Amino acid sequence: MRLFRALLCCCVFAVAGFSFAQDERAFEKRVADAAALYKAGKQDEAIKAFEALHAESPRSYDALSWLGFLYLRTDEAGKAVPLLEQAIAQHPSDIEVLNNLGNAYLATRQPDRALEKYQAILKLSPRMFEPHYNSGTIYLARKQYAQAVSEFQAATRLKPDDAFTHNNLGVAFEARHENDRAAAEFIKAAELRPDNRTFARNAGLALARLRKPEALGYLEKALGDGSDSAVALALGEAYARAGRREDALKYYESLRSIEAKNPTFWFNLAVLRGAMGKTPEAEQAYRRVLELSPNDLDALNNLGLLLFRGGKFEEATTLFDKLSGLNPSSIAAKVNLGSAAANAGQTAKAIAAWKEVIRAEPSRAAIRLQLANALWEQGDVDGARYHYLQILAGNKDNPEALNGIGLCHLKANKLPQAEAAFRSAVEAKPNYIAAYNNLAITLERMKQPVEAIKILEKAQKIAPDDPDIRANLERMRSSG
Template identity: 30%
Template sequence: MRRSRRAALAACLILAIAATPGAVLAQTVDELYASAVKARQARHFDEAVNLLRRALALKPDNADALVQLGFAELGRNDLAAARDAFSKALSLAPTYQDASFGLAEIEFRSGNLDAALPLAESVARAQPGNTDAAALVENIRKAMQAAGGEARKASVAAPRAKPRPDPVAGLMEQGRRLRTAGKLPEAEKVYRRALGLAPKNTDILVALGLIVGSSQRFDEAGHFFDRALAIKPGLLDARIGKIRLAIWQGDVPSARALVDDVLASSPDNVEALDLDAKVALLEADYTRAGQSFQRVLAIDPRNAEALVGIGDVRRAQGDDDAARQAYREALAIEPGSSDIEQRLAVPPPRKWRLDLGTEVSDLTNGLSDWTDSSAGLAYRLSPRTTISGRTRVATRFGRTDVQIEGRIDEAFSPAFSAYALAAATPDADFLARYSIGAGASLQVMAAAKAFGPLSLNIDTRYDNFTNTNVTSVSPWVQGYIFDGRLGLSARWVHAADDIGTRADGYVLRVDLAMAQRFNLFGGYADAPEISDGTLVPTRTVFGGISWDVNDPLTLRASIAHEQRPTFDRSIFGLGLTARF
């Protein structure tokens, strides 16, 4: 009983500690509003918009925040967004003169002088001391006079002309809708038309960068972001766009440096925190990823993207039930989201893997066939740790050995993993009486465009035979090209026994993804083979095919031909892997 109470108390303390950072970092609506006003007055319009949208996420009916958002959008020359903000403010507070002034400014900038004048005059009458309203009335009247008396007469006699919409704002809204609908080529065309009308509009440049970047035209995307930053140095949206670009390219170190730089100046930016969490996921730093997603939720409790991220963290940690709960909460906020539904449709992870294989060797010079069969079972303890066992039954020249092996694999990070194994053969005739081995793999280059990933690997093994001991070391390199469809590897093999005999060789191999479910491999080896404790020089040509029948089942077939000093050997193999 005491133990259970202590465990419960410890759990409560852990939960309390974990919950503290989010509460401390959360900002009130008033704090966000005050910071946004300062940012707008300093002409930091992007920052102001971000802060005001966060405030409105907490209190959507805040008319003051809507008016400030309208003026911030005016500062960014996004007339459509500004009109929407002012209109919402007036729907909440119909006599809000600042909102009417904002609409008058929009009509004036759009060239709709007849619509702008009564709005501005209304504000000037209601607020006689408002010098901005008086100046706007004067500017509108001057513009109308400049348009010519005949035009004004025609406007009185003829039906009132429909206000001319802002073409750039209209194109941007059209592009946004197309992009949201997933119609990226169409959205790109619309945004390029808008850019032709407003070549220095940073919102258009950032939008184009995101579109072409998601289409994997990374160099072009970077050019758009750089153009935006050249116009507005430090532009937050462009800096965040470059973080996304680094993630798309698989350049995790660059993404980490960029997101840390953004958070240094904008520690509570929701989008930057979300990207920080996603980079941490790529780094397999699940603690940091979870904390960043929780900070997003502390600021915006209905942020579906953060809930999806928490689900991804839980799934990466092997807790599929908790992941699905987070996905369902996100789906309640964004019903019908295909992205969330796809995550929920993913079947629970298969933690078990069964490997079966058998080989039959045909020997020349009238020698009897060899057979070699194995059965292995692996269990994934966690996303990082897998344990496995294997039994091997080999027959040579009428003698049979049974070998039992245990192995553990550990992924210390997405780039580095290692393994260790031990094997024993009771009453061994030709296999090693016992063996120990270890190896490691380091990914030195992530997949990028047509090349990668590239990894450096090493395998080591010590075999104890009845009459001798053999130590082997085998470093090798493996790389992929053509988007991972073609894999190339080269291995050096060094073996030595305890009486000073040494042998060296190499193995070359090619792997080719012929189709989505079919893979071919082939290669050549000129390397020593350990046979009954003896280092035998061997030349081998080999090849094979694997077929992913479905997600849980893979079938394999292979063939090889060896040339040895005393005989040749042809090997035919079949195998399968089942996951459950």
């Protein structure tokens, strides 16, 4: 907080009578002597002198204003308040005493009364810095950010080189989610006071949130002994963002004992380990996140993906199932649950997940195809047919859906329709071996073995090692 000096002396008009004027001049000299003690750095002696003057003349404006000021300077704001109130009652427009009284109110946790005094000063002297600054701090504490911004901006116009004002203006902008403007003010504060670690910290974190490479220098300056978790984590991210992954990983690994119970730290470490190809170590770090924060959505998702890629489908299914329950609006979680469950042999769970995806996003043809295929495998021919037709309604040349609808026709013994569907599938995808095989089987049932063998021979040229093509071709040739 900024304190303003009270007046060093005050003109007191003498009244008629020589002896009274002489006493007045003596009192004024004692005021001047007491003020001189303060100016000489003898604050305690100055307080005793003004206390004596106040005891002798309780209504003396000089004694009231000076003693109130000195009490404020020595952190005895409670004693300062009544003295300054009496002084301002005598001279309501004394700007310095008004400011000191506002500061005393602020120090005694009376922000409303403090703000009233600061605003009164600004009506008398709009270009006075301190009332703008102090009003801004009150508005900031009240979370009245628009008013705080206005006051701090006025203060910066009056004192452009005041680092504290720029910093506080940055805090107000940040609270209003005006991150670019906040970062600009924090940078000004840090550049004005390069020795101040707090200003460097604020600038670094603000730039880190904006993913600006300039964050790195400020964060390194703010780091200190490494005990500030926010700075430490942001610095690691800044190293990674700057392409210095090895530095980032080395730095994070060095923080493990300090950040042992910080789930954000372990998550970032897991991401870095994964990016560096250290999959088992990444898995270990993600598991540590979930020990500390069992419902961390990102950790559940990332560990699930890691396990899925490693072929650990059952555990991946468990994680994606939990994630879907915690975050029911996440389509990605349901897509991943369906894939993991299908690979784990939990077809019913996969079908349920895919149905939810399709209800939310009917245009997801790839998911609808997986759903249709799973329904077919489960024996739900009508359900499979419905979804194959839905895919074909959006894309009549989808080879997988044509093959699927061909299988439905084949199942119903609608052989001409099945033949047409399979032929359309191989036209849409000339190397589609499954469709060739299904077409040959259909032709065989239609008593066209020669044509069926030709289809299989064509397929064998495309996929010489396909076991189904080879087996059916041998069977048909031997029976022909």
